[in-house]
Amino acid sequence: MLELLAKYSGITAIIVYSLILFLILKFRKPEQAPEEEREEEREPSYVSESVSPLDPNDEDAVVASLIASIECHNETKKNVRVVSVREVR
Secondary structure, three states, rough: OOHHHHHOOHHHHHHHHHHHHHHHHHHHOOOOOOOHHHHHHHOOOOOOOOOOOOOOOOHHHHHHHHHHHHHHHHOOOOOOOOOOOOOOO
């Protein structure tokens, strides 16, 4: 038996190394997503979806909030959500 291992030591070494490589690749932990992607998936806890902060009858406020959300999306390249709207005088 030892004579066969000595005779075919190169083949035996290749088989052992490939088995070790296979086991390492099979049992490694999956890579985690970067922090920025996970923030987009998470919903903010302070936003109440049942209460609308925007009066749908006020056309100027609706248009202003849409324009502001589009501009914010163009600058940050992230999902944007209108949380509240108020009039500034």
